[in-house]
Amino acid sequence: MTSRRAFVGFVALGAIAVPRTTWAQARKVSRIGVLSPFAEADGPAPSFQVFRDTMRELGHVEGADISFEYRWATGQYDRLPALAAELVQNKVDVIVSAWSTPGALAAKRATATIPVVFMGVGDAVGVELVASLARPGANVTGSTFLAEQTVGKQLQLLKEVLPRATRVAIVFNPANPVYVSMLKDVEAIGRQLSINVVRLGLQGPGDVAGVFDSARRERLDGLVMMRDFVLITYRERLVAEAAKARMPVMYGMRGFVDAGGLMSYEPSLSELNRRAAGLVHKILNGARPADLPVEQSSRFELVVNMKTARTLGVKVPQPILLRADQVIE
Numbered sequence: 001m002t003s004r005r006a007f008v009g010f011v012a013l014g015a016i017a018v019p020r021t022t023w024a025q026a027r028k029v030s031r032i033g034v035l036s037p038f039a040e041a042d043g044p045a046p047s048f049q050v051f052r053d054t055m056r057e058l059g060h061v062e063g064a065d066i067s068f069e070y071r072w073a074t075g076q077y078d079r080l081p082a083l084a085a086e087l088v089q090n091k092v093d094v095i096v097s098a099w100s101t102p103g104a105l106a107a108k109r110a111t112a113t114i115p116v117v118f119m120g121v122g123d124a125v126g127v128e129l130v131a132s133l134a135r136p137g138a139n140v141t142g143s144t145f146l147a148e149q150t151v152g153k154q155l156q157l158l159k160e161v162l163p164r165a166t167r168v169a170i171v172f173n174p175a176n177p178v179y180v181s182m183l184k185d186v187e188a189i190g191r192q193l194s195i196n197v198v199r200l201g202l203q204g205p206g207d208v209a210g211v212f213d214s215a216r217r218e219r220l221d222g223l224v225m226m227r228d229f230v231l232i233t234y235r236e237r238l239v240a241e242a243a244k245a246r247m248p249v250m251y252g253m254r255g256f257v258d259a260g261g262l263m264s265y266e267p268s269l270s271e272l273n274r275r276a277a278g279l280v281h282k283i284l285n286g287a288r289p290a291d292l293p294v295e296q297s298s299r300f301e302l303v304v305n306m307k308t309a310r311t312l313g314v315k316v317p318q319p320i321l322l323r324a325d326q327v328i329e
Contacts, residue, residue, distance in 0.1 A: 030066050030284050033087035033095045035103050037229045039074045045099035045120070046232075046255065047269035054277035060284070075233050077102045077175050084110035094280055097142070100229050101127055101178040108140050115289045116140045119276035120269065122147030122178045122227075124294055133294040141289040143275040145267040145297040148182045151252075152189035154224050154265045157302070158250040159193050161263070161316055165221035169198040171211055173228040203230065208237050212245045220247070227252030227266060235259050248314055254303045257328065262308045263316075267297035301325045 036044040043049075052062070060066045069092055071083035084106040087095050095111070097104040097118040104118035108129060116139055121129060124144040130136035133144070151170070159165055170186060172179045183199060190197035198218055200211050215223060223242070225231060231238065232253060239259045242249045251257060251264040275295035282292060302320070305328040309316050321327055 028065065029063075030060075030094070031090075031092040032066055032068050032280065033090070033092035034068055034070045034098050035073075035080065035084055035087065035095060035107055036070060036098045037073045037075065037077070037080065037100045037103050038098075038233075040070070040072045042233075044070060045273075046253070047273045048098055050270045050273040051096070051098075051119070051277045054274045055281065058277065058281040060281065066284075073103070075230060077230075080106035081109065088114060094283055096276065096280065097121075101129075101176055104129055104140075104142065105177070108138075112139060114139065115283045116142075117276050117279050117283070117289070118142030118144075120145070120267070120272045122150070123182060126181055127177050130294055133296065135290070136292065136294055137290050139289050141279055141292045141294055143272040143279070143295040143297065145272070147178060148185035148189070150265070150267065150300070151182070151186045151224060151226070153300070154250045154252065155186070155190055155193055155195060155197075157263065157265055157320065158222050158224060158248070159195060160320055161314060162222050162248055165195060167196050167198060167218065167220050168222045168224060169200045169211075169215060169218070169220050170224050170226065171200045171202055171231065172226040173203055173230045174201040175203055175230075176226075176228050179226070205234055205237070208234060208241055211238075212241045212247065215247055216245060222248040222250070225249055225251045225256065225261075232256075235261075243308075243311070246312055248312055254301065254326075257303045257305045257308075260305065260308055262305055262312065262314065264301075264303045266301055268299035268301055271299045272297055303328065 034044050073079040080103050088111045095107045095114055095116045097107045101121050104121050107116045119142055121144050124130050130140055187197045200214055202211050235256045236259050239261045248262050251261045253266050254264040257264045279292055302324045303326045304324045
């Protein structure tokens with residue numbers, strides 16, 4: 001009798017232990033497709049590590065319950081649709097557009113069923129990624145900021161540094177659809193600041209020198225450089241040309257200032273990544289993108305490079321230095 005009881009007990013314990021092993025082996029690993037306009041060597045996007053860290057903080061362990069599948073456009077907009085289609089064909093659980101409006105639009109056009117989460121898009125409603133911020137509709141949501149207000153603030157800050165400025169160019173990538181309607185609003189803001197806003201397009205390395213040639217020919221007082229991944233890719237050359245031309249430039253990303261640019265003002269990329277990670281977490285837990293309002297950036301960062309200011313002979317007002325999140329000496 002004792003032997004039989006021991007045998008039954010052993011079987012019962014085995015019946016409990018085996019399913020635990022089976023559950024661990026069968027635990028679903030959610031595949032997150034990451035669509036990046038950058039090259040693999042550069043990483044998916046600025047501050048993307050914050051996205052991964054936030055996913056971990058929310059309880060998702062890479063290799064245990066989530067995995068990342070990357071697609072890199074290597075700076076070529078026209079590759080994004082095919083790369084998005086690959087992620088759809090591979091049946092990932094969520095597509096994250098790690099950067100850029102064209103990437104987010106490519107993901108949306110590639111699928112009407114797989115959830116798409118974008119981050120850092122400048123005007124999600126204006127480019128028709130979502131129906132509205134409060135009610136995105138369909139399978140797309142994400143984190144955004146109001147681009148025209150951000151660029152308007154950049155113009156205002158540049159005007160504070162260059163109070164006599166009357167002609168300023170917006171340097172942008174014409175291939176990026178976010179600028180189509182936005183630049184009209186920026187030009188209106190410029191008129192309020194008594195600034196005539198000029199447009200200068202830049203789509204590749206061959207345009208860099210031409211931008212500054214045009215700036216000299218147009219007798220511009222300064223430039224505002226947009227936060228486009230093509231421009232970011234050539235930031236060191238752009239900063240070097242600005243220095244050669246002795247042209248004050250307000251940049252849309254601090255990476256330019258780290259490379260020697262004068263000033264930058266941008267939405268907090270860390271915050272946008274954290275917010276996007278929170279949305280992915282909710283989707284993996286069963287939420288529908290259509291029911292998740294688009295998250296808006298509430299933090300903006302101003303960085304000033306005083307070494308560059310002194311080289312250009314630009315006097316940065318004390319109120320701007322006090323307002324800056326970082327002053328590089």
